[in-house]
Amino acid sequence: MTRAWLQKELRDHWLALIVWLGFAAALYGLLLFGLAEDQARGSWLEAPRRFAIGWSLLGTTYLAGRLIRREYNSRTQLFLEALPVSRTRVLTTKLVLGAALTAGVFAVAIGIATAIGGATQAHGPRLLAFVSVRVLSVAWFVWALLAMAALLGRYRIPLLLVLGLALMALAQFTSLELTNLGPARLLGDELPYEDAVLPWAALAQTWAGIALCLGVSYALVLARDGLLTVQLSDRMSHREKVYVTCVLLAFLVGLGTLQATQKPEPFRLSDAVVAGKNGARVEVSAELEPELAQELADRMLRILESARAEVGLDRLPGLTLLPTRELDPDEAERAQVANASGVVLRAALDDPQLDSFRLTMVALHDVVSKAHDDRAMKETSHWMLDGFAHLQTARELQGEEGERLLWLRAALIPSQPLEPFLRRWDPAQEVLGTCLSGAAAASVLLTVETLAGPQARQRLVRRVLDRNARRSWLVADPTLETLLQEEAGLTVEAVEQAWTQRLEAVRREHSTVLDPLRAARPELELRRLSGRTFELRHRLSLSPPPERSPRYSIRFGELGPMDVPEDENGFQLQQAQVGSGAFVALPAALVEGSRWMWVVDLPSPALRCSVRVLAERREIR
Amino acid sequence: MDEILEAAPVPEPVPPAAPPLLLRTHQLRRSFGSFEAVRGVSLELAAGQIYGFLGRNGAGKTTTLRLLIGVLRPDAGEIELLGERGPRVRPAQRQRVGYLSQEQVFYPWMTGAQLGQFMSGFYPGWDPAEFDRLLRLLDVPKDRKARFLSGGTRAKLGLALALSHHPSLLILDEPTAGLDPVARREFLDILASQIRREGQAVLFSSHLVSEVEQVCDRIGILQDGQLRFQGALTELLASHRQVRVTAETLLPAQVETIRAEPIEGGGELRVLRAEPAVWAQEALVVLDARALTLEEIFLAYARRTPRA
Numbered sequence: 001m002t003r004a005w006l007q008k009e010l011r012d013h014w015l016a017l018i019v020w021l022g023f024a025a026a027l028y029g030l031l032l033f034g035l036a037e038d039q040a041r042g043s044w045l046e047a048p049r050r051f052a053i054g055w056s057l058l059g060t061t062y063l064a065g066r067l068i069r070r071e072y073n074s075r076t077q078l079f080l081e082a083l084p085v086s087r088t089r090v091l092t093t094k095l096v097l098g099a100a101l102t103a104g105v106f107a108v109a110i111g112i113a114t115a116i117g118g119a120t121q122a123h124g125p126r127l128l129a130f131v132s133v134r135v136l137s138v139a140w141f142v143w144a145l146l147a148m149a150a151l152l153g154r155y156r157i158p159l160l161l162v163l164g165l166a167l168m169a170l171a172q173f174t175s176l177e178l179t180n181l182g183p184a185r186l187l188g189d190e191l192p193y194e195d196a197v198l199p200w201a202a203l204a205q206t207w208a209g210i211a212l213c214l215g216v217s218y219a220l221v222l223a224r225d226g227l228l229t230v231q232l233s234d235r236m237s238h239r240e241k242v243y244v245t246c247v248l249l250a251f252l253v254g255l256g257t258l259q260a261t262q263k264p265e266p267f268r269l270s271d272a273v274v275a276g277k278n279g280a281r282v283e284v285s286a287e288l289e290p291e292l293a294q295e296l297a298d299r300m301l302r303i304l305e306s307a308r309a310e311v312g313l314d315r316l317p318g319l320t321l322l323p324t325r326e327l328d329p330d331e332a333e334r335a336q337v338a339n340a341s342g343v344v345l346r347a348a349l350d351d352p353q354l355d356s357f358r359l360t361m362v363a364l365h366d367v368v369s370k371a372h373d374d375r376a377m378k379e380t381s382h383w384m385l386d387g388f389a390h391l392q393t394a395r396e397l398q399g400e401e402g403e404r405l406l407w408l409r410a411a412l413i414p415s416q417p418l419e420p421f422l423r424r425w426d427p428a429q430e431v432l433g434t435c436l437s438g439a440a441a442a443s444v445l446l447t448v449e450t451l452a453g454p455q456a457r458q459r460l461v462r463r464v465l466d467r468n469a470r471r472s473w474l475v476a477d478p479t480l481e482t483l484l485q486e487e488a489g490l491t492v493e494a495v496e497q498a499w500t501q502r503l504e505a506v507r508r509e510h511s512t513v514l515d516p517l518r519a520a521r522p523e524l525e526l527r528r529l530s531g532r533t534f535e536l537r538h539r540l541s542l543s544p545p546p547e548r549s550p551r552y553s554i555r556f557g558e559l560g561p562m563d564v565p566e567d568e569n570g571f572q573l574q575q576a577q578v579g580s581g582a583f584v585a586l587p588a589a590l591v592e593g594s595r596w597m598w599v600v601d602l603p604s605p606a607l608r609c610s611v612r613v614l615a616e617r618r619e620i621r
Numbered sequence: 622m623d624e625i626l627e628a629a630p631v632p633e634p635v636p637p638a639a640p641p642l643l644l645r646t647h648q649l650r651r652s653f654g655s656f657e658a659v660r661g662v663s664l665e666l667a668a669g670q671i672y673g674f675l676g677r678n679g680a681g682k683t684t685t686l687r688l689l690i691g692v693l694r695p696d697a698g699e700i701e702l703l704g705e706r707g708p709r710v711r712p713a714q715r716q717r718v719g720y721l722s723q724e725q726v727f728y729p730w731m732t733g734a735q736l737g738q739f740m741s742g743f744y745p746g747w748d749p750a751e752f753d754r755l756l757r758l759l760d761v762p763k764d765r766k767a768r769f770l771s772g773g774t775r776a777k778l779g780l781a782l783a784l785s786h787h788p789s790l791l792i793l794d795e796p797t798a799g800l801d802p803v804a805r806r807e808f809l810d811i812l813a814s815q816i817r818r819e820g821q822a823v824l825f826s827s828h829l830v831s832e833v834e835q836v837c838d839r840i841g842i843l844q845d846g847q848l849r850f851q852g853a854l855t856e857l858l859a860s861h862r863q864v865r866v867t868a869e870t871l872l873p874a875q876v877e878t879i880r881a882e883p884i885e886g887g888g889e890l891r892v893l894r895a896e897p898a899v900w901a902q903e904a905l906v907v908l909d910a911r912a913l914t915l916e917e918i919f920l921a922y923a924r925r926t927p928r929a
Contacts, residue, residue: 004742011735012728078726081692083743084715225693227653 005093009067016066017101024059024105027051032116044117045131045192048109052135052187055105056142063101063143067094068150072233081226091221095147095214102139110135127195134186134199137206141183144213151220153232158244162251169255173262175339182206266318267340275301279315280308285322288349296321296349300363303396307364310392310458312466317370318342319363323349328573330355330610332362343367357397357608361438365389368465379477381464383422386429387441388461394442403446409439409607411506412514418444418496419480433601433612447499448488456488463487513606519543522600522614525583532592534620537583538576540600540613551575553610556586556598559617571599578602590620640667642701643790643822644689649698651684658684660846661698666790666822666839673837673854674826677923681846682826683723686794689824690720703789716744719783719791719821723798725775729768733761733778737785744786755781759811773804780808784815791816791823797832809836830916840915842922849922850894854915859897861918862910866891875899880921892921 010017031047031054071077071094080090110132114123149156170176178184182205220229236244272283273290275297282301284293300319308316320342327333329351335344343366347359369377369385376385394402413436421428422444429437449457460483484490507514524538540552555571576584590596597617601610644666651659659681666672676682687693689700691710699706702714710718727736733756741747756763759777761770770778776796783791793812797805813836816823827833833840840857842850850857861879866872867888876899879892892913900910913921 004739007742008728008739012730074729075726076728078722078724079728082690082720082722083740084712085743086712089712 002093006097009094009097013066016062020059020062020066021105024055027055027058028109028112032112043123043192044113045110045123045127047113048106048131048135049187049191051109052106052138056102056139057146059105060098060102060139060142060146063098064146064150067098068147069153069156069233072151072153072229077226077230087221087226088218091217095144095217098143098147099140102143103136106135106139107132124195127193130195130198131191133203134191137203137210138183138186141206141210141213144210144217148213148217148220151217151229151232153229154234154236154240155232155244158248161248165251165255169258172255172259182209264339264341267320267337267342267344269320269322272320273297277301277305278308279313280304281316281318283318283320284349285320287323292350300360303360303364303393304367306396307368307388307392310461311368311371311388312462313368313371315371316367319367320344321349321363322346325351329353330358332359334362334366343370355609357393360397361389361393364393372465376464379464380423380425380479381477381483383425383428383441383444384461384464386425386434386438387443387445388465390438391442391445405608406439406442406446407502407506408510408513409436409609409611410443411503411510412436412517412607412611413440413503415500415503418499419492422480430599431612431615433599433610433615435607435609436612443503444495444499447495447502448484448490450502451495451498452488452490456490459487460484516542516544516546517602517604517607517611517613520602520611520613523583524598524614524616526590526618526620529589534590534592536586536588536590536596536598538586538598538600539580539583540576540602541579541581545579549578549580550603552578552600552602552613554586554598554600556588556596559595559597571597592620595619640669642667643703644824645701646689647699647701649685649688649700650696651688651693652696658846659688659695662843662846662848663698664841664848664851666824668789668822669820670839671816671823671825671837672839672841673833674824674841674843675828675830675833675919675923676826676843677828680828680843680923682828682843683794684846685843686720686792686824686826690718690792691715716746716786717789719786719788721776721779721783721791721793721796723794723796725779727767727775727778730766732764732766733781734763736767736778736782740782740785746786746788748785748787751787752781752785755784755815758815773800773808776800776804776808777811780812780815784819784821787819788821791821793823793825795826795828797827797829805832812836830919834915842919844922856897857918858912858915859900861892861894861913861921862900863890863892863913863917864910865889873899873902879918880924892918 028047028051031050032044035044035047035050071080077090081087110128114128117123149160152159167178167181171178179188182202185199185202186206188199220232223229266281269283269285271286273286273288273293275282275294280301282297282304284297284300286293288296300321304316304319318341322335322344324333324346325348327346327348329348330353332345332347335346337344343363345359345363345366348354349359365385368389376382390406391403394406396402398405413432422441425437428440432440445457445461448460463478463483463486478486481492484492484495520540520542522538522540524536526534526536529535536556538554553573553575555573557571572588574584574586586598595617598614599612599616600614602613603610642665644664646665647663649659649662650657662681662685664672674682674685684693688695689702689710691712691714694709699708700710702710703717705711705714728739731739737749737752737756741749741752753763755761756778759781761774761778761781767775767778780793780796783793796812797808800808809832812823816836823836825833825837834854838854840850840852840854841848852860865884865888872878872893873895876893876895879894881889881891884890893910
């Protein structure tokens with residue numbers, strides 16, 4: 001009986017199975033090819049792991065459709081039911097066949113990976129057994145799940161959608177980590193190497209999932225003498241489609257509302273010096289000297305409180321400062337915190353050379369930005385956030401001297417029309433660097449203040465940064481012209497004229513400071529080392545040469561596939577002497593065809609920050 | 622000689638042994654939700670009998686037959702099939718039953734020969750030679766895919782598949798539904814000759830009286846899930862009469878009214894049922910009862926009237 005059955009299944013699906021196997025072979029071939037190119041692959045057993053992730057869902061969906069759903073859609077199960085064979089046996093035969101085909105494909109995949117890697121890598125029988133158990137358990141789990149879904153007929157897709165959304169919601173609203181769930185855990189990164197311990201808990205979860213799916217499948221097939229499955233295999237009526245769509249939408253909206261109303265707990269250190277007042281709160285890690293920590297917390301609180309009042313916010317997200325020795329004193333890095341609110345910054349807090357301006361400016365920028373969910377950073381008024389952070393910090397820490405420094409820094413940028421400069425803010429930031437771009441933005445705010453008074457400047461800032469004023473996302477991102485006109489009664493031309501005149505005046509007044517910086521000449525050259533490998537050499541000269549040659553820094557990194565602006569904090573850093581004459585090679589091999597970005601910064605004691613003298617993206621050729 | 626004849630004891634004629642019962646159900650019930658499709662059906666079928674199961678569409682014929690081949694499980698009642706008794710029919714019992722469903726759904730890509738090969742794996746008594754013979758007899762092309770067969774040929778292929786394992790009992794669920802008159806006639810002729818040849822018992826459901834009358838010797842009439850009559854065709858014809866009655870007419874207690882229909886000018890036309898011997902009674906002879914055809918009797922049972 002079983003033989004006749006298997007012959008029938010194979011004859012019924014032989015063409016589909018050839019296509020199925022062809023796709024599996026093509027996908028696996030691509031994976032192997034990709035791994036051959038990937039220098040960091042580690043083990044060839046990475047291939048079955050990636051294959052299990054990609055193929056188990058795609059291939060099994062197709063298999064479940066052919067072996068199970070098709071029988072009901074074409075009504076041939078009526079023919080099967082009349083045969084002297086039980087429904088349990090019909091389903092069992094199909095499930096076993098699907099599991100065997102799945103196992104066969106993965107066994108071949110593991111075999112190929114072992115054969116390819118055998119020459120160079122030691123794949124012991126224990127490791128192979130572990131990999132096989134883990135991969136097959138996941139493949140069979142997916143098969144059992146999708147076979148069950150196939151029996152649900154017209155409700156299978158809504159059910160799988162709801163299942164996926166529910167899992168994501170669980171991960172969102174609880175401490176559940178999806179990567180720790182049985183099947184995901186079994187296909188973890190360590191799979192190609194782990195031969196010491198089998199993840200028994202994950203295996204138990206996966207097999208419990210298999211048992212559950214099989215139980216539901218048999219229940220579906222046997223319920224009401226199989227009539228339920230037959231009814232489920234009917235196509236959805238128009239009314240049902242509308243109903244299911246409404247239910248799914250309601251589910252999505254419900255999740256969205258839950259997500260919107262969910263307020264993550266503020267990030268808290270177990271041992272910290274805390275300063276809090278009104279709507280602001282600062283924590284400094286107790287790893288610092290108590291006096292230093294308290295002084296830092298109090299100062300930061302005072303500045304944040306002042307900024308809060310200036311922008312008109314009810315309360316600000318909490319700020320946590322963590323000391324680190326991994327960063328330079330002029331750097332501050334925002335740490336990612338999961339499922340907690342607030343801003344966490346890492347900086348060399350106990351370094352005597354700590355750049356307080358930089359730390360305060362970054363803290364103020366991030367806290368104000370976070371107060372309205374980083375909205376300003378996504379809009380054309382992004383410049384306003386940077387300008388406000390620089391201006392507020394300069395006034396709080398340096399008073400009038402701070403404003404003078406801002407103008408001095410701003411005067412170093414090339415003369416250009418105001419509106420396009422502010423509108424294309426992200427590229428401007430990349431070219432000018434944080435110090436000059438922030439100062440330029442602050443100088444625009446100072447110009448508005450000069451022309452229309454401090455109240456007008458404050459209204460301008462609040463229009464963009466006050467969360468209450470722009471609670472709804474439907475409120476349009478205002479243009480520069482609208483902002484200036486409505487909040488300060490000024491035209492773009494008037495502000496541009498005053499801003500340009502002031503910058504020209506500063507350039508004339510401080511030419512001895514600015515001209516040498518503007519004359520900085522960075523030189524870069526690409527040299528082919530061998531074949532497709534290049535090196536980048538660089539040097540920087542000043543005119544006239546300074547009495548004491550400072551050191552300049554070059555940050556560099558490879559661009560991603562989308563060529564998006566990289567976080568410069570993730571770039572590598574090299575420092576070299578200005579005016580030494582000799583080229584210095586970057587400590588990196590650049591492969592032909594790859595895209596890189598580098599920026600050259602020169603520290604300026606007069607400007608009290610590093611001035612960007614070059615920013616470049618280039619394809620290596 | 623006469624003395625001798627008188628003296629010699631005349632041997633009593635030995636009654637032929639009653640054929641064994643192949644199928645007996647007891648108070649079968651089956652509901653779908655709140656709808657009761659089969660309501661206490663008890664039927665009997667002996668070897669060699671052809672049982673015509675008559676009923677309107679929706680009377681419960683298909684549900685009853687699906688209970689008898691084990692596709693559905695009864696909510697209550699028992700089934701005794703081929704000597705085994707239980708609450709439902711098991712797959713092993715089905716190996717000795719041939720079944721032809723109302724709708725012949727085959728794998729469209731299979732040819733007749735492939736279907737036969739596939740089915741042979743499920744029936745230990747499968748006879749490939751018999752299958753080939755039946756295909757030839759029924760004029761079913763062996764190598765044509767099922768999707769290209771006409772409705773009549775599919776029904777014949779279904780019959781060949783149902784008969785090729787020499788089943789003791791054949792259950793046919795409206796096998797000629799959808800066939801044209803010629804195809805239906807051919808199908809029934811072949812079925813009748815095949816049954817004469819093999820001697821199987823047949824349970825044959827239909828709502829077409831003429832074809833039941835043509836092939837069946839035992840009749841069951843199902844109405845609203847209940848078996849209203851069960852017996853030999855001759856008994857059915859002999860036990861039903863149509864009479865015209867008035868308010869003054871007195872009917873004996875042994876007579877059951879099946880259907881009453883008012884007529885113009887007063888009185889009613891009634892279809893009555895009674896034991897054949899009852900109709901010979903003087904009280905009924907005066908009523909001028911009219912004998913009915915099978916179709917008239919079926920209609921009397923099947924059509925709903927307030928007094929039926």
